[in-house]
Amino acid sequence: MRYILLIFVLLTFFACRNDQKKPDYLWEEDRFVEVLTEFQVTESLVRLGFYKNSDSLFLKDSIYQSLFNKMEINREEFDSNFNYYMKDPKMMEEFYDKVMVNLSERSAIIKGESK
Numbered sequence: 001m002r003y004i005l006l007i008f009v010l011l012t013f014f015a016c017r018n019d020q021k022k023p024d025y026l027w028e029e030d031r032f033v034e035v036l037t038e039f040q041v042t043e044s045l046v047r048l049g050f051y052k053n054s055d056s057l058f059l060k061d062s063i064y065q066s067l068f069n070k071m072e073i074n075r076e077e078f079d080s081n082f083n084y085y086m087k088d089p090k091m092m093e094e095f096y097d098k099v100m101v102n103l104s105e106r107s108a109i110i111k112g113e114s115k
Contacts, residue, residue: 025080032081033095035071037102039078042067 027035046063068074085092 023080023084025077026084027077027081029095032085033098033102035073035078035081036095037099038067038071040099040103041106 042063064075068078085095
C-alpha cells in the first residue's frame with residue numbers, strides 16, 4: 001500500500017511540473033516589447049489617417065510591411081510571437097506597461113526637440 005501511495009505522489013509531482021519549453025521562433029521579451037512599441041506607433045499613424053489615399057487598404061498593408069522590414073521580421077513571426085505571449089495575459093500586461101513607458105519616453109524626446 002505504501003508503494004502505491006509513493007508512486008501516486010511521485011506521478012502527481014511530475015505531472016504538475018511546468019517544464020514547458022519555449023518554441024524556437026520565440027523572441028526575447030525585450031525584442032518583443034521593442035516590436036510592440038513600433039507596432040503601436042505604426043498603428044497610431046494608420047488610425048489617425050496620416051496615410052489616406054484612394055487605395056487605403058493597399059497602403060495600410062504596405063505601412064505594416066514597412067514596419068516588418070524595418071524590424072527585420074515577417075508577419076508570421078510577429079503573429080506567432082503575439083499568439084504565444086497572449087496565452088499569458090499577466091505577462092502581456094507587463095509588456096504593454098513597458099510599451100507605454102517607451103512611448104512616453106519618445107513623446108518626451110519629441111516635445112523636448114520641438115521647444
